[in-house]
Amino acid sequence: MRAIGALLACLTVLGASACATVPEESQARVISSGGMAPPAPPVPEPEKDLDALGVVREFVEASAQPNNDNARARVFLDPPSKATWRPDRGLTVMEEKFDTVYAPQQPADENRRIVLLRGTNVGKLGPDSAFIPLSGGFEQPVQLARQPDGQWRIVSPANNVVITEPDFTRNYFRVPVYFFASDRNALVPDLRYVVQKPQSGLPGRVIDLLLAGPSDFLDGAVNNPLGEQAAIEQNVAGGPDGVVTVPLTGVGEQSEEQKLLIAAQVVRSLQSVTSSRIRLLSDGVSLVPGREEWRASDIPSYETAASPGSDLHGLMVSGGRVRSLSDGAPIPGPAGARAYDVVTAAQSLDGRQLAVVERENGRLWLRVGEFGHELARTELSGDRLSRPTWRPALPGPGGGGELWTVVDGSQVVRVLRTAQGTWASQVVNADTVRSLGADISAIRLSRDGTRVAMVMAGNLVVASVVRTADSVILRSPRMLQAERLRNVKDVDWASQDSLVAITDSASLPVVRVPVDGLRLDQFNLSNLTPPLHAITAAPSRPVVVADVEGLWTASEVGEVWSPHDHSIPGDAIPFYPG
Structure with missing residues (x-):
């Protein structure tokens, strides 16, 4: 059992400067900070003479504030339930509009009622404080009894707490908690949600999550340098000197290299909830x-291992050859000279290697090799091959030696460089993914190698990438924004924890979605000519999309699309390294 299970995290009040970057109205859920917290103010009783339907609606609203053992919600319960209710550590999030109606079958006792709570799922917050997208409607019966004073109160409440999406947004704050890629020093953000108030408790709640380890989604896909013995020796506390102290224990035997990684984990995880210096003990x-003391600027830029270098401007395929996005000219070597009939392509994250899908005699083949040189034809072919995607290069000599593609919409294959310098194919275990859809038309590995995004039967799906000694498995597949995102055509990683995608919809052609699918942001429609057929993105790079008129770029969701400097009308497919 992880050391966090025995943890009591409580925080003293931080100075005003410590909360300069903290939202006014946000907090966390999973592990409460107790102990030295000031006494909670009394909670007002519900409005008098509310009918049973009104009691349930206000109970839902009050449930969005879990502070002080859900005190706001408990006032809507009858006395026995008030004393015994133990809500789950997760909760269900539904759309803002919901219904409370009387069940068709009511108890014979006129002092008893059953109300049906009906809503549309948005998702759920798991016990690990990670958001899991859901879709479809739900119905939950709620039993009520009239009390001796004539007031309706809920009896035997369900342990599953249900709140609306706006209330979730108002009361919970998203924080990236950082771990490392399993085989390289690349920080990986793990999106979690913590109750916003009291703000002084935010750093402690983030440390609780960090000590508890990665979310279920990333478990097995990332490395946690803190280890399972790490705990907090005393309270995480902000002092009068403006420093937040994190007093760890259980990590003293770690190597100095591991301790530097732990420092990166802690400081980077806290930077979204405090601007104070961090004292690591x-x-x-x-x-x-x-x-002893750290700021985020003191941490090495581990993200560079998951982002293309500034000298790599991106490429595109047009007219059967590969061209540069920086000047539109064909790249050096056979791929740029149209020695192959190139359909699509991908450049490794370090820029040193190129993979192309070529068409020959009506069939598609994969070629791989050093950028600017002859590309060796692999054994992999099919009627359809998706645009390849590269795994980030491993540390040390050899460079990137693995790329993925999908053969004929069904088989996820990784192609690895052998010791002899040839390329061999190995099927990726995608059994859990295939349960969500029969056809995979696009696939993109995240540039830290821990997640994969796919277009499956027109839906946007993400999964974690778990590696064992002899295989690779896709785990925990999740469909993002299933109700709004239909007929998705292409996808790419805008950052380590956000995606951009295109659809064939004229009203929703380009969108940005966080990797947990909680929200959807629509890009500006101006200047685009749907349908779009390709998209690419990368950290600190403009998004590039392709339509029949050519290539268009935009850096922000609301920005008007501008023609790319080297736009080529027709079938151009742009791509950044990765």
Whole structure:
């Protein structure tokens, strides 16, 4: 059992400067900060003479504030339930509009009522404080009894708490908690949600999540340098010197290299909830010898391992050859000279290798090799091959040696460089993914290698990538924005935790979606000519989309699309490295 199970996290009030970047109205859920918290103010009783339907509606609203053992919601329960109710650590999030109606069959006792709570799912917050998207409607019966004073109260409430999406947004704050890719020093954000109030408790709640380990979605896909023995020795606390102290224990035996990774984890995870310096202790002394206090700027830029270099401007396929996005000219070597009839292509994250899908005699083949040189034809072919996607290069010599594609819409295949310098295919275990759809038309590995985004039967799906000694497995597939995103055509990673996608819809052609699918942001429609047929994105790069008129770029959701400097009308397919 993880050390977090025994943890009590409580925070003293931080100085005003410590909360400069903290939202006015946000908080966390999973592990409450108790102990030294001030006494909770009394909770007002419900409005007098509310009917049973009104009691249920206000109970839903009050359930969005879980502070002080759900005190706001407990006032709507009868006395026995008020004392015994133990809500689950997760909750269900539904759309803002919901119904409360009397069930068709009511108890014979006129002092008893059954109300049906009906809504449309948005998702659920799991026990690990990660959001899981859901779709479809739900119905939950709620039993009520008239009390001796004539007031209706809920009896035997369900442990599953249900709240609306606006209330969830008002009361919960999204924080990226950081772990590392399993085989390289690349920080990976794990999106979680914490109750916003009290704001002084935000750093402690984030540390609770960090100590508890990665979310179920990323479990097995990332590495946690803190380890399972790590715990908090005392309260996470903000002091009068404007420093937040994180007093760890259980990490003293870690190597100095591991301690530096732990420092990166903690400081980066806290930067979204405090601007204060972070004092990192291990059993009362500095976690990293010679350095006690840290700011985010003191942490190396581990994200560079998951982002293309600034000298790599991107490429495009047009007219059967590969061209540069920076000047529109064909790239050096056979791929740019139209020695192959190139249908689509992908450049490795370090820029050193190129994979192309070529058409020959009505069939598609995969070629791979060094950028600017002859590309070796692999054994992989099919009637359809999706645009390849590269796994990030491993540390040390050899560079990137693995790329993925989908053969004929059904088989996810990774192609690896052998010791002899050839390329061999291996099927990826995607059994859990195929249960969501029969046809995979696009696939993109995240540039840190821990997640994969796919277009499956027109739906946007993400899954985690778990590697064992002899296989790779796709786990925990999730369909994002299933009710709104239909007929998706292409997808790419805008950042480590957000995606951009195109659809064949004239009203929703380009969207941005976080990797957990909680929201959907629509890009400006101006200047685009739907349907679009390709999209590419990368951290700190403009999004590039392709329509029949050519290539268009935009850096922000609301920005008007501008023609690309080297736009080519027709079938151009742009792509950044990765």
